[in-house]
Amino acid sequence: MNESSTVTRRPKIALTGATGYIGHNLLEKLTDHADMIALSRNGSKHESTNDVEWRSCDFFSLEDAVQGLKDADYAIYLIHSMLPSAKLTQGTFEDMDVILAEHFARAAYQNGVKQIIYLSGIIPPHTTKDELSRHLRSRLEVEETLASFGVPVTTIRAGLIVGPEGSSFPILAKLVRRLPLMILPTWTRTKTHPIALSDVLEALTKCIGNERVFSQSVDVGGPDVMSYKEMMQRTADIMHKKRRFINVPFLTIKLSRLWVTLITGTPKEMAYPLIESLAHPMVAQNRHLVEGISEGEMTYEEAARTALEEEQRKIEAQKSRKQEKGYLPHPLKAMKRAMKADVRSVQRIHLPEGKDAQWAAGYYFNWLPSFAKPLIRTETQTNGVTRVYLLFSRRPLLELTYSRATSRPAHAIYRITGGSFAKAKEAHRGRLEFMQIPGTRECVVAIHEYMPSLPWFLYKYTQAKVHLWVMYAFHRHLLRLIRNNTVKYAKPVDQGPGIRKS
Template sequence: MSEREGSPEKRPVVALTGASGYIGRNLLQRLTPFADVIALSRGGGEGRETEPHTSWRSCDLFSLIDAERGLAGADYAVYLVHSMLPSAKLTQARFEDMDVLLADHFARAASRNGVRQIVYLSGIIPPDVPPSELSRHLRSRLEVEKVLASYGVPVTTLRAGLIVGPEGSSFPILLKLVRRLPFMILPKWTRTRTHAIALPEVLDALTATIGRTDLYRRAIDIGGPDVMTYKQMLGQTAEALGKKRLFIPFPAFSVYLSRLWLALITGTPKEMAYPLIESLVHPMVARNESRESGIGEGVITFRRAAEDAIREERERQLGKDRPTGRQKRKPGKVERAAKSDVRSVQRVRLPAGMDGDAAAKSYLSWLNRAAGPLIKVVHDKKDIYRIRIAGRKAPLLELTYAEERSSPTRALYYITGGSFSSRKETHRGRLEFLQVPDSDECIIAIHDYLPALPWFLYKYTQAKIHLWVMYAFKRYLKKRIR
């Protein structure tokens, strides 16, 4: 018989990412009866009363230092992070590139803090589809799973299909469609089968997995009793709402057209709606060989889960279920400071033999040649790089290499000055080169940058130029690969 790690006398310490999010705040209530929880969120515990067995920590996983501080003292960690929504006033990035960067920071921090296990909630991966043919969303989920396991901490992955609850992502989209449309034209993708599971059973599975040494380095499919098509789920959702809806089949497989009108009808941000809807082409059904007895073997039917979700939503709207001692947040709201900051993240392929640190040095050397004679990059003995316009001594940007925070696979440069960088307030602007584990790819990211130019001018000049420079550097590296 498998047992949890540790002794019953000592309460384990569990770090919970996304603790103020939809799944996170529900999971928090499940964990505190048996564990001390480090609740991690970008806003920390601001506006929250003290909760038993819970300590809130402000943690921005785009910062490796924040991740290391956030996970200090944790025995186990639950990873519920997904970066579909923008994380800055201006975000120039694909969500999958931000996801891999966040997962890398988290995994490094977990390893350095001696975390025993990472529990990760992912999506069901179709077994017969090559990774290159998966949707962006599922391909990213699979990549995150691999990155989390790259630094020695055992990872237990729970893979779920559609999670049925009053908030979240996929089910609220179905609910809004049924509420707002008296009839629906159903394209071919609505016949795709998926394995729904009720939120309480996802929480049960997450809770039961923590500390289970026999589940280390395992990926487990979870699902409820019903495997249904999206058409069937729409029909049962209509019944749960007490509404009659007309469904008209349509032969075309128009998932890319569907994502546009689904986002418009439901009001879901396109950054979230598009990747989710693109995944509907794949059947997401739990496989028997990937299941585990007692973990995520749901018994709550889709119909009952939908009714429970609708009832909970109505109670909340009527004020019968107001949270106490917690900061009120709108579902899906990005938790971040209100400031004119920038995050820009791009991914490049590296030539053979080049690591992350070498990529950074190659970039600065290439920039000096490619922009010359107009732009010069001057490097001094203190590892400070100053990007200047020819003939001017004052730099546009000043980058200071952080040797103590860098390694062969990661190079970090703090933005410490320059006329393009705002110094009106303390900020943590930095340039990061991060090699994706066990790959020839590198993430190049600017974090928390505060431009000195007026915002409108910056957005349509310097920000665009940066994207062009990254594209040109990517082409330069590509030529070196040939």
């Protein structure tokens, strides 16, 4: 780390994903050089030390994000949302990721963070954003969002990271271990630039406080450039397994997603986006190389052998724990079981020119009763409370209270404070948010930590489906307004005498 000599105290670094694959290894490495703020959704379960302060933080909440980054000099962003974050998650990982990035960037700005360090993937040259896979397109959007509030961002872009955990290398190792014969489509001949986990950690460490790489994207890679087929062959040699590979002259990404998921047991939410990205060459580019940071030292064989040995030690340790404590569930299954019965639903809409999230929220509550007429009516009071009613019912289905203290033109937040459809007392953090993606005319509409009152099975196949249908209809409606240039104006939520009914 390059810390100015005028600073006498150790720098304080906020690390997201501190319990994850990259995060827990980086935490161990950085505690020798800095005071750490270790951020995790379950940070309160960990005991703080002199060097590490654990904080519970859910970056889907802007308030949590601001508190989580409090007092940090630098912040490391290792968040990804491929796996579910609620008992029911509706929406794409791309939309989830942009919310997390916006909250993180805004919180970093409000706390005076000097630099954000972000671990991303190598972006192939001469490829437009529309041509990128969903995963790489999302990584690039996150990078742009993190930089949107003016805090310098240093992005470390890596190809396949070779380590005992994570995603890509364990998937490749499982394929080699389980399949004596592999039919290889054309994407397996795509070139990539593998890099050892230790070299990635070193690159991240060297960027912290290094003004030479402020507001830069830095490609990193090991000494070997090879195809995925070559990696499979070398991995088989390391495992001392004889494997036969048969090339086929066509690209079968969709079919590959399916068989990789079936063979390796990797959740499709993670496997599908990763496999789609393999069609792109991911080799470090000269224009993004930084001397002393970009060059990984460990060869693929050394990194793979180290990762496989570490994996074997963990398997043996897990077997020992099972013998001592009995059955231990799969980590993903255990995570799902521990989740409360909450809902996260995120959809993306387009805004008319000159409009913001505040406008979209007001317009939505005016549009909803006209769309669902005569079944639905709404009332908005001057105190910012909006109630949604069913037909002639006197009790609202939902009551939402506008949060003036935390909202702004680009981010409108409504607390779910009542209604027959919500367990408001159990879900005091339940909320509906309209968030404009910085620098764009796109807006994400998100329900967070909503606790439905309906029985779970009934809710999942009725109310949850209706919500998706309504949001799709609202999105289509806004597109028609944009196309026809017939935008109507909604009254601001905190204006107008008495009660406004729709």
